């Protein structure tokens with residue numbers, strides 16, 4: 514069971530209180546202050562303090578603290594299963610970033626200096642949850658009010674330090690529907706080609722958050738405008754090329770009505786996965802999607818779902834013209850609702866009728882016994898009937914299932930008869 518958010522919040526206030534009682538300065542810092550001022554829910558409540566990591570451990574005891582990030586001045590205080598954990602970081606100044614991702618070393622400093630090392634003004638504020646007071650050394654409140662993502666200090670230095678921040682800038686701007694300040698944009702364009710120092714996992718994590726969000730189209734457009742897309746998905750421009758195709762891609766992303774990463778990725782990659790329409794290939798090769806999924810280390814589930822949607826989106830859009838058993842076989846697959854939503858978004862982007870997908874949508878709501886009747890036969894039945902288990906089993910069972918869905922057989926006895934007659938052909 515994940516920790517309870519309200520309990521984590523209360524626990525982090527307690528952590529602040531205990532540090533203050535021990536004579537230290539302690540404040541909420543970063544994302545949770547931003548979220549609080551935006552009236553959004555926060556998942557974590559990071560605490561910043563002038564106590565050193567050793568002092569933090571002394572206050573909370575070694576049994577309740579983990580020194581995992583101690584070299585950067587971060588101690589994790591453990592509140593137990595329900596309350597979760599709170600990270601307590603000593604105010605610091607980062608010293609050099611030779612890998613373009615993490616500081617080489619840190620020097621403990623003051624709240625004001627700690628604010629200066631952070632990425633964006635909206636993320637650079639502190640808040641005292643006991644006194645309920647904001648501490649803002651970087652103009653974060655003003656930018657939050659004006660809806661602006663702006664680097665703290667010199668944007669070139671901020672992105673030179675940590676290239677992941679380029680994706681964070683796009684994520685915060687798109688998900689909050691904020692503008693991205695011009696000098697910050699210029700610096701991102703300058704460093705876009707360095708995005709590759711960021712690990713695949715971190716890139717994928719940021720992309721997930723951008724594409725799941727309702728404002729996914731804005732995120733994609735910004736990534737493209739800032740030339741990050743050329744670096745992240747070079748496959749797109751070589752194939753999508755054409756402005757009309759991009760505009761359709763944007764429109765479909767905007768019209769997608771489900772908060773799902775795989776469905777959004779399928780829409781984004783759709784044109785890159787279509788072989789030239791000119792050479793009339795009827796099927797949609799999904800190799801580019803497979804290559805991208807491998808590059809970003811997407812999960813097997815995500816990879817399979819993206820490819821499956823790309824393979825079948827054409828069919829689902831014509832669902833009303835497809836023979837029922839064929840459609841039924843699609844609709845009983847787990848990601849079918851996503852396929853329908855993706856298909857609908859494409860039709861709407863093209864400004865053409867959604868009759869086909871609407872039909873699919875109505876059929877997927879059929880009662881389970883009609884849409885997905887219990888199989889007439891399983892492996893155990895075959896063994897019992899005297900067949901030797903082997904690789905043919907799956908093929909046989911699939912063929913039986915097809916016969917059942919086509920309503921050519923209706924009982925287990927009929928299924929076994931079918932197997933007897935057809936065994937050598939299957």
Ligand SMILES: Nc1ccn([C@@H]2O[C@H](COP(=O)(O)OP(=O)(O)OP(=O)(O)O)[C@@H](O)[C@H]2O)c(=O)n1
Pocket residue numbers: 542543544545559630631632633636637675677678681
């Ligand atoms: N590349 C980064 C990552 C984080 N930070 C700072 O560390 C804080 C905490 O970072 P993190 O928990 O990763 O993100 P949040 O800003 O809290 O936002 P979210 O959890 O929504 O990503 C940020 O607010 C920011 O002040 C930074 O300066 N540079």
